[in-house]
Amino acid sequence: MKILIVGDEFINSKLLKKHLDQHLKPIMNDLRYEEMNFKSTDITTKTYQDIDEYWGDDAPLINKIGDCGILVVVDAPVTQKVIEAGTKLRVIGCTRGGPVNVNIKEATRRGIPVLNTVGRNADAVADFTIGLMLVLMRKIVNADQFLRNGDWKRNKQDTFEKPTGPELCGKRVGIVGYGQVGQKVARRLMGFDTEILVYDPNVPREIIENAGCACVDLDKLLNESDVVSLHLRLPRGKAGWFDLEKFKSMKRTSYLINASRGYIINEADLTKALRENLISGAAVDVFVDEPISLKSELLKLDNVILTPHVAGISNEVPEKSSKIIAEQIAKYLRGERPENTVNPEVLR
Numbered sequence: 420m421k422i423l424i425v426g427d428e429f430i431n432s433k434l435l436k437k438h439l440d441q442h443l444k445p446i447m448n449d450l451r452y453e454e455m456n457f458k459s460t461d462i463t464t465k466t467y468q469d470i471d472e473y474w475g476d477d478a479p480l481i482n483k484i485g486d487c488g489i490l491v492v493v494d495a496p497v498t499q500k501v502i503e504a505g506t507k508l509r510v511i512g513c514t515r516g517g518p519v520n521v522n523i524k525e526a527t528r529r530g531i532p533v534l535n536t537v538g539r540n541a542d543a544v545a546d547f548t549i550g551l552m553l554v555l556m557r558k559i560v561n562a563d564q565f566l567r568n569g570d571w572k573r574n575k576q577d578t579f580e581k582p583t584g585p586e587l588c589g590k591r592v593g594i595v596g597y598g599q600v601g602q603k604v605a606r607r608l609m610g611f612d613t614e615i616l617v618y619d620p621n622v623p624r625e626i627i628e629n630a631g632c633a634c635v636d637l638d639k640l641l642n643e644s645d646v647v648s649l650h651l652r653l654p655r656g657k658a659g660w661f662d663l664e665k666f667k668s669m670k671r672t673s674y675l676i677n678a679s680r681g682y683i684i685n686e687a688d689l690t691k692a693l694r695e696n697l698i699s700g701a702a703v704d705v706f707v708d709e710p711i712s713l714k715s716e717l718l719k720l721d722n723v724i725l726t727p728h729v730a731g732i733s734n735e736v737p738e739k740s741s742k743i744i745a746e747q748i749a750k751y752l753r754g755e756r757p758e759n760t761v762n763p764e765v766l767r
Contacts, residue, residue: 420509421451423487425480425495430514430737432456435491438745446753453483457495467498471655473520477501484508491744497521502529510534512748514740516541516599517652523761532751533761536743538599540731544650545603547730548678551702552592552646555674555724558582585645585672587611593644595637596651596679597622604648605632616640619651641668648676649683658707659685666692674700678730681705690716693723704730 422439426432432454443450457475465476473496480495484505490497491512502508502525512534513521526533554560561582565571573580588611594601597619605615615632618640627634641647647669653660661677661684669675675698677684686707692698694716702724703717709728717723747757756766 420447420449420488421453421486421507422489422491423453423455423480423483425455425457425490425492427457427474427493427495428459429732430493430740434737435514435741435744438741439491439748442745442749443752446749453487455479455483455495457493463496467496469499469522469525470496471519480504489748491748492520493740494520497526499525502526502531510748510751512744514539514744518761521761527762527765530765532757532763532765534744534747534751534757535759535761536740536747537759539740539743540733540736541599541603543733543736544600544678544730545607546733547704548600548604548648548650548676549607551676551678551704551724551726551730552587552648552674555676555700555702556584556587556646558584560724561721587613587646589613590645591616591643593618593635593640593647594632595619595640595647595649597627597632598650598652600679601648601650602630604650605630616644638668641665642670644673645670646674646676649679651679651683653680653683655682658682659688661685661688663688663691666697669698671696671698673698674702676702678704681707681709681728686715686717690720693717693720696722700724702726704728 424432424435426435436452461475463475474494477496477498477500480501481504484501486507487505488507488509490508493514497520499522502522508531510532511521511526514536516537516539518533518535521533523533565582591614592608593616594605595618597617608615616635617627617632618635618637624634666688693701700722704726705728747759750757760766
């Protein structure tokens with residue numbers, strides 16, 4: 420069977436091939452590979468209406484997919500035209516938790532399962548989220564700048580001249596979205612003796628409560644949390660869901676963390692909330708438009724930490740992603756039911 424692998428500079432085709440070999444050779448003896456890698460300079464020249472968050476053009480895939488039974492991609496655009504060109508295509512693997520760069524509707528119409536890598540970077544995002552909380556609340560970046568700017572002029576050890584802030588220990592943290600990342604953030608927070616409030620209408624109450632968290636409605640979470648951390652995936656149609664009214668519902672001493680999706684927050688309302696001190700501060704890793712414009716009003720504020728959509732990127736993520744997708748494809752080819760199937764209705 421021929422496999423088309425489309426990697427990039429983060430998860431390259433050689434790494435994917437290594438894991439595919441390990442998992443597929445024991446069950447198949449006719450493996451053949453076609454490898455491609457998109458570079459950061461391969462800017463997309465087309466706009467595809469049927470997919471989202473992709474990198475590169477679909478033309479190279481259309482040209483090479485013809486006799487391939489398996490397609491494995493990272494961020495490459497798997498459009499309807501790509502899937503239509505794959506006349507022998509049996510399965511699509513995407514090394515993302517949410518494979519929005521794949522036309523799921525067309526794959527489902529063709530009876531092709533789309534496999535993804537749920538949880539591949541959950542630890543990375545959870546670690547980063549806790550880091551953002553600590554850096555934001557204790558003003559660690561401000562303290563670094565205080566020293567570098569030569570403002571540390573007194574030898575007194577304990578003084579509020581130095582940037583400082585509240586401890587995370589003992590605070591009430593609200594987690595919006597209790598998926599893989601939300602759950603891992605909650606477990607890490609327990610080490611800080613925090614009280615954890617969770618809002619996720621899609622998760623049964625007993626699962627949340629059995630994990631030691633309180634299952635609450637959104638209003639209670641916003642009203643009572645010292646820190647609100649967003650870990651939900653909403654459709655584009657709900658862009659700007661976290662708006663000014665939600666900021667007004669938060670405590671003025673509270674903090675907001677967003678390492679999920681940029682469009683979830685109304686950025687104009689976030690700017691207003693920070694400027695008018697409706698909340699104490701925010702840490703944001705994702706934005707409506709990326710990269711964020713250097714003219715953004717957010718960059719002028721000193722009560723916000725901004726990072727370049729890096730929470731889910733760690734040294735371990737490429738290896739984890741490649742391993743998970745290879746395992747899922749091997750399960751499917753053995754006639755088993757892969758856990759990470761985006762369109763399970765095509766499985767028999």
